[in-house]
Amino acid sequence: MGITFCYAQMLVDREFVQMIKRVVKGIEVNSETLAVEVINAVGAGGNYLSEKHTVKYMRQEHSRAKLIDRRMRKGWEELGMTDMITRAREEVFPILENHQAEPLEQGISEKIRQIISEAEEDLNG
Numbered sequence: 001m002g003i004t005f006c007y008a009q010m011l012v013d014r015e016f017v018q019m020i021k022r023v024v025k026g027i028e029v030n031s032e033t034l035a036v037e038v039i040n041a042v043g044a045g046g047n048y049l050s051e052k053h054t055v056k057y058m059r060q061e062h063s064r065a066k067l068i069d070r071r072m073r074k075g076w077e078e079l080g081m082t083d084m085i086t087r088a089r090e091e092v093f094p095i096l097e098n099h100q101a102e103p104l105e106q107g108i109s110e111k112i113r114q115i116i117s118e119a120e121e122d123l124n125g
Helices: 007-025 036-042 052-061 073-078 084-098 108-124
Strands: none
Touching (some): 007 084
């Protein structure tokens, strides 16, 4: 008996896990991240997006999801209206074709085979 799964779903799950890990990490609050000097310099109603500080921290704090489409509906429609699982499927094939796995340490492969074999025996009774 083999265990099967969907590679595309694995990529979707990876994206969700990355987002959850980012949320769990929390937001660092200190004098640098509070940016009181920037706030005082730009002022109320000013453009914070053009500030180097904003760009620096936005890149660290903003989720960089690849599969979630954050465009407005019109832009999404113009580019084919693909859903998340379709985008994941498109990403899977290049990974499967090009990924070079690092070799496992000696004995690990055999241990994995043993675990699978024992699990299959348990399932088959």
